[in-house]
Amino acid sequence: MxxxxxxxxxxxxxxxxxxxxxxxxxxxxxxxxxxxxxxxxxxxxxxxxxxxxxxxxxxxxxxxxxxxxxxxxxxxxxxxxxxxxxxxxxxxxxxxxxxxxxxxxxxxxxxxxxxxxxxxxxxxxxxxxxxxxxxxxxxxxxSYSTAPFELLPDKFTLTQLQQVYEEILRKKLDKRNFRKKIMNLGYLKELNEVQQHVSYRAARLYKFDKRKFAKLFSQE
Amino acid sequence: MxxxxxxxxxxxxxxxxxxxxxxxxxxxxxxxxxxxxxxxxxxxxxxxxxxxxxxxxxxxxxxxxxxxxxxxxxxxxxxxxxxxxxxxxxxxxxxxxxxxxxxxxxxxxxxxxxxxxxxxxxxxxxxxxxxxxxxxxxxxxxSYSTAPFELLPDKFTLTQLQQVYEEILRKKLDKRNFRKKIMNLGYLKELNEVQQHVSYRAARLYKFDKRKFAKLFSQE
DNA sequence: CCAAAAGTGTTCATAGTACACCCATGT
DNA sequence: ACATGGGTGTACTATGAACACTTTTGG
Missing domain, CATH: 3.90.79.10 (Nucleoside Triphosphate Pyrophosphohydrolase)
Structure with missing residues (x-):
């Protein structure tokens, strides 16, 4: 007992x-x-x-x-x-x-x-x-969670985000489709900043908008 | 401890x-x-x-x-x-x-x-x-489980199945859309039998095909 | 013949998938 | 100039949602 x-x-x-x-x-x-x-x-x-x-x-x-x-x-x-x-x-x-x-x-x-x-x-x-x-x-x-964003720094590139998805799902995703989908979800904030200190074209940075994410679920 | x-x-x-x-x-x-x-x-x-x-x-x-x-x-x-x-x-x-x-x-x-x-x-x-x-x-x-079928008898009508979904989801569903969707899933077996002892048009009976259901998931 | 539930299709909007090239930057 | 990853669009298919009438049966 x-x-x-x-x-x-x-x-x-x-x-x-x-x-x-x-x-x-x-x-x-x-x-x-x-x-x-x-x-x-x-x-x-x-x-x-x-x-x-x-x-x-x-x-x-x-x-x-x-x-x-x-x-x-x-x-x-x-x-x-x-x-x-x-x-x-x-x-x-x-x-x-x-x-x-x-x-x-x-x-x-x-x-x-x-x-x-x-x-x-x-x-x-x-x-x-x-x-x-x-x-x-x-x-x-x-797909329904904030998980990917909890693993990333405050500001991140779309490629980093895609890598997180790919690691968790254990499969490769198509870059264009991934971007289309993730931007359609509507809770990514595009920043006027880019990566620093990279030896190739610097990628744009994004933030996760918690408020907009929460709204999607509260309205049901 | x-x-x-x-x-x-x-x-x-x-x-x-x-x-x-x-x-x-x-x-x-x-x-x-x-x-x-x-x-x-x-x-x-x-x-x-x-x-x-x-x-x-x-x-x-x-x-x-x-x-x-x-x-x-x-x-x-x-x-x-x-x-x-x-x-x-x-x-x-x-x-x-x-x-x-x-x-x-x-x-x-x-x-x-x-x-x-x-x-x-x-x-x-x-x-x-x-x-x-x-x-x-x-x-x-x-949506991804056998739950509705575990709650129903071996042979059931589509209306009964819809009621189970409605009770669990706590909302009404459209009859035509529900039938279209559920039949598209491909794991319902249509029987050549109908309800007995009902005082209205008897509904067709269906069975859940476990084997086909399992296949959908094993192929991924 | 009436009450009760069975059964059935179309249209529209949205989301998913497949697919390939040019661009910007640092070295 | 080149290597590296950044960034972009279109066509097709599949799925979900809205919506109303006729059919069958037992009593």
């Missing part, structure tokens, strides 16, 4: 054209020395939302990130000591905001690091399964 | 043109005498899937129903005794298959009964919230 209760965090980012996930190296048995999702036990009188914030901070050093629930995993055999129920949470963050800040503030993890989702090491527990489920969900929801 | 762990079941059915959910009347404190989702504690060494099967059976008398995970709810204040983490599961069943079979086989519940989702009594715990979330999910997934 009781179970151990943990939270695991699937934190995505986008860098160098690739979708990355943040992993931590465990410093505790079992799976000491293995890479795993940042995660830990929930305290007895702690709300789940508070636990998510605390644990994501302690394991990765990241503060003030809002995470969304993915699912519960509760296999009796997940852990040698018996059932540990884990509730997995996911979020998307901008790589530039955090690039030098990922560092565990607890001894339970030795280090934290970004891995391309297509080249993951072997993971502890059932963490690969958790990532697979979350990637599926991301793929399904991308 | 430990928590109580329960499963709650959201079981839908369709009857008399309405989407129904199966509730049980509690016989235990807290909320004794209140209507609640069928749910109970998971045993220590029990797999979550086994617990779902056992609990749905004990609370409602229904056997062999496959349930899908919805989400975890873990508010510290959900229960006077402290945190109880519940994982909610949902399923859809055919009313005709079960109409006289819903009866708890435990004393924890006094009775089980179907309620129209639009006329629910006040529910125990946060169960209304759980139902709301599951209705949202059902609405979002209806």
């Amino acid at each position: 009781h179970t151990h209760f943990t939270i695991d965090c699937v934190i995505y980012s986008f860098h160098e054209g690739q979708l990355k996930v943040l992993l931590t190296e465990r410093n505790e048995s079992p799976y000491s020395g293995w890479w795993a999702l940042p995660g830990f036990f929930v305290n007895k009188y702690e709300e789940m939302e508070d636990a998510v914030a605390r644990i994501s901070y302690e394991m990765t050093g990241l503060k003030d990130i809002f995470m969304e629930q993915l699912a519960a995993f509760a296999g009796v055999k997940r852990h040698p000591e018996g059932r540990i129920l884990t509730v997995a949470y996911t979020t998307l963050i901008r790589f530039d905001d955090v690039k030098n800040k990922v560092k565990p503030v607890t001894d339970y993890m030795r280090q934290a690091n970004w891995f391309s989702v297509s080249e993951l090491p072997e993971l502890a527990f059932d963490h690969q399964e958790i990532i697979n489920l979350s990637l599926d969900k991301l793929k399904r929801s991308i | 430990h928590t109580h762990f329960t499963i709650d079941c959201v079981i839908y059915s369709f009857h008399e043109g309405q989407l129904k959910v199966l509730l049980t009347e509690r016989n235990e404190s807290p909320y004794s005498g209140w209507w609640a989702l069928p749910g109970f504690f998971v045993n220590k060494y029990e797999e979550m899937e086994d617990a779902v099967a056992r609990i749905s059976y004990e609370m409602t008398g229904l056997k062999d129903i496959f349930m899908e995970q919805l989400a975890a709810f873990a508010g510290v204040k959900r229960h006077p005794e402290g945190r109880i983490l519940t994982v909610a599961y949902t399923t859809l069943i055919r009313f005709d298959d079960v109409k006289n079979k819903v009866k708890p086989v435990t004393d924890y519940m006094r009775q089980a009964n179907w309620f129209s989702v639009s006329e629910l009594p006040e529910l125990a715990f946060d169960h209304q919230e759980i139902i709301n979330l599951s209705l949202d999910k059902l609405k979002r997934s209806i």
Whole structure:
């Protein structure tokens, strides 16, 4: 009638054209020395939302990130000591905001690091399964969500945006059709600015207009 | 680091043109005498899937129903005794298959009964919230899922099918457009049979072709 | 013959797809 | 001048939405 209760965090980012996930190296048995999702036990009188914030901070050093629930995993055999129920949470963050800040503030993890989702090491527990489920969900929801913009800097080019879509959907898109579609959605703000420091024609920058995005859904 | 762990079941059915959910009347404190989702504690060494099967059976008398995970709810204040983490599961069943079979086989519940989702009594715990979330999910997934067919008998009329869509989406649909769309999907089998015992023109019956439905997704 | 629900098509607007070349810039 | 990615349009197809009348049947 009781179970151990943990939270695991699937934190995505986008860098160098690739979708990355943040992993931590465990410093505790079992799976000491293995890479795993940042995660830990929930305290007895702690709300789940508070636990998510605390644990994501302690394991990765990241503060003030809002995470969304993915699912519960509760296999009796997940852990040698018996059932540990884990509730997995996911979020998307901008790589530039955090690039030098990922560092565990607890001894339970030795280090934290970004891995391309297509080249993951072997993971502890059932963490690969958790990532697979979350990637599926991301793929399904991308068209109706702000997900691509949460992964990009405030100002971005259409090519960068297209790369995010391509990484998440795992397929190539046609440039002209992509631009037509994305501009028709009506929530991109065209800026009078272009990329700097590139050795080819500089691309125009765009911003995501949250207000217009929200309007599309509120009117129904 | 430990928590109580329960499963709650959201079981839908369709009857008399309405989407129904199966509730049980509690016989235990807290909320004794209140209507609640069928749910109970998971045993220590029990797999979550086994617990779902056992609990749905004990609370409602229904056997062999496959349930899908919805989400975890873990508010510290959900229960006077402290945190109880519940994982909610949902399923859809055919009313005709079960109409006289819903009866708890435990004393924890006094009775089980179907309620129209639009006329629910006040529910125990946060169960209304759980139902709301599951209705949202059902609405979002209806177009890509077998959900409507799981709620209908083996042979059904197009009007019945349309009613299921209308109930889940909570809006009226145009008959001609609905038929055009649903027939274009290509997984309805037209039978050489019609309704019996109706006092008006009998409608043609259709079957859902699982194989064709599955093909649509496997080819991608 | 009447009540009740079954069944049926066309038009219009919108969205998706396929496809290839010239342009601007930095080195 | 060249390499690199930026930027653009058209034709076709498919899908979604609006809209009203005739047909069949049992009682």
